[in-house]
Amino acid sequence: MDPEERKKLPSPHNLPTGDFYLYPMTVTIVKALITERTVNVEWSDGTVSDFHFLWLRDNCPCCVHPYTLEQTYEIVNAPKSLKPSEIEVTTEGVLTIHWEPEEHKSIFHPGWLKEHCYSNEKPLVKEAQKEIWDSSTREKPDEYEWEQIVKSEETELQWLQSIQNTGCALLHGVPLTEQAVGEVANRIGVVKLSNFGDFFDVRVDFDPVSNSNTGLELPPHTDLPTREYQPGMQLLHCITNEAQGGSSVLVDGFRVAEELQNKHPRAYKLLTTVPWDFANRSRTSDYRWKAPIIGLDDDGECFEIRAGSWLRHPLQAPPELMDEMYEAYQTFEKTTHDPQFQIRFRLESGDCMLFDNRRVLHGRAAYESESGNRHLRGCYIDRDELRSRIRLLQGNHRRHLILSEIER
């Protein structure tokens, strides 16, 4: 928050915390002790936190650049013998540490300290619980009105959380302009460019560079599986849809992974461990990547699906696994083609679909290009942008709550 605005708050809320947020003071510090390696803090809710000396010195809220709030203290230069010479908890509930042999004083806001306590493990990049779906539990993506989102940060937050939780959301009432999809994207963050440009048009071309620019059916796939890092999210804005056919299809890739794990454990094992070859080539580019179709993180949880039947490169896998790999791949494809796992709906002019391109596969039914115009305009944006925007909106929401609390 603005330093000037902060100064107007009652102490200790106006303490610099070294970051841009306000932190609630739901508990106070009852007692603080220096132990051999930590400052031990006892809170009014009965919990206890230990903060190590180097951690505290590293996070001193005054050792930051006044504008960027980026750290200016170099922890690599901290003396080996660094420790608190004296600590105190003031009557306002603030923890003050005097350091030796460095002559420096650090003042910690109790709300900030409580929020960043690491004595009980909690992940920093904590994402909301994901809602995994198929056609038995979901008919359509969650729907929102663009007009409402522009007016209300609360609605905007709900919209973005829908994308984070379910991997997709549908907007109505987006203006029918060529710029509109960029305006929707820029509300979240920075667009990700590709060799198809900043924005791409999905309609019939006479000399197409991609099957998407034909009237062909597009089976469910992720875009740019041929890149080391597939685009995190895709926006598709429908400007015109007068064609017969061309329904949109979405498939929750995490649900497909779950299905394979339960029903086809050998296929799941192969698809999560043996990398597949992808290539997207043209006269002017040659993108390739090799990675498992179902990506697992270090905890064995699915974090990414890579799929695009027509963007596969001749597979380079151990010969003794080749037949099994093809069988596993066919099982994966059959599952994504199965109506049980697909939701299907028609995009109308003014609709804009957003989906997590590393989780949700998208496709479309074939359409007759002679039956009427169909024009979608799209772009990509990374997951980082979504997470950043959600944090900001949550921070604004919290700041609002704290300020109303103080005013009461």
Place this chain on the structure above:
Amino acid sequence: MDPEERKKLPSPHNLPTGDFYLYPMTVTIVKALITERTVNVEWSDGTVSDFHFLWLRDNCPCCVHPYTLEQTYEIVNAPKSLKPSEIEVTTEGVLTIHWEPEEHKSIFHPGWLKEHCYSNEKPLVKEAQKEIWDSSTREKPDEYEWEQIVKSEETELQWLQSIQNTGCALLHGVPLTEQAVGEVANRIGVVKLSNFGDFFDVRVDFDPVSNSNTGLELPPHTDLPTREYQPGMQLLHCITNEAQGGSSVLVDGFRVAEELQNKHPRAYKLLTTVPWDFANRSRTSDYRWKAPIIGLDDDGECFEIRAGSWLRHPLQAPPELMDEMYEAYQTFEKTTHDPQFQIRFRLESGDCMLFDNRRVLHGRAAYESESGNRHLRGCYIDRDELRSRIRLLQGNHRRHLILSEIER
């Protein structure tokens, strides 16, 4: 290559291969047999390749869209009993397969088949052997003249391979315009945007959003370690440098990782396994990511360094590891600050430095902003773009060789 140009080549070079390249016919097919699950090919160099039925059908060179060359056959629909009814090797050395129960004929170019043989394992995304360096083995990045690169694809390929192998390269003679850095980037591929825009200026600002826009020393770091996927490469184009100080510093992060692995195995273990917290926050964005500082791939090889002392977030790690984590981090920082691991040089007007931002740390000495103007302009571009451009140039080179061979 252009289908019209291909038609002018002697057969079997003018066979469609399902991709954009020409393949050399260094060996011919001596014999081909149908086995239980594969077509077994014996080559004139004495080697043998097995190609599984589904693999061959999947890669049939005629089952692609005529313009995009993207596959149109759906392997998921292949009949279970699919197998060759008959195969033959023509007098021209081409392998022809008749399929049953599908009535289809596939004709394979022997050069293409040999190139994509998987009987002897070879990685698809094969990168050149990396040259790991420190100040005892390298004084400066490899140097190139921009004028030469524009004139010669061969020089361009050498330049890009320097970046791929050593993680950096230095261009001289880049025009002193605001657009020039974009022109250099676009020769390779598509620029990666960030919240700092498409291009960013490194010079002293009065209300800086980052420490880079101050005269402060910048210790060696990678840019945007706060993103799930750090930018693959960075370009820094020097438009003016009249300031005292401000030398550029590069550190090979892979060399640092090697040093830690050899001399500080416990620190190496912690830095490669326990994730660190990074955050890059402002009034309008809040990017965070949590990942080990030294990233290892599935083979245990270092593929990425994440470093930015002032972009660290309060570490959330198991309390029992906290002191050791700080010790490991200090060891890492001391190593990157050690002149033995740094190369140091001054960027002059017209120089443009490119480096792999996920491998090579960059920094600069402090400078007196009153002593003269210093203006660098930079942008990001992903590793995918570098690899794509290198493949294209290699393909052009190979095509040139094959065409001269045919003409002789």
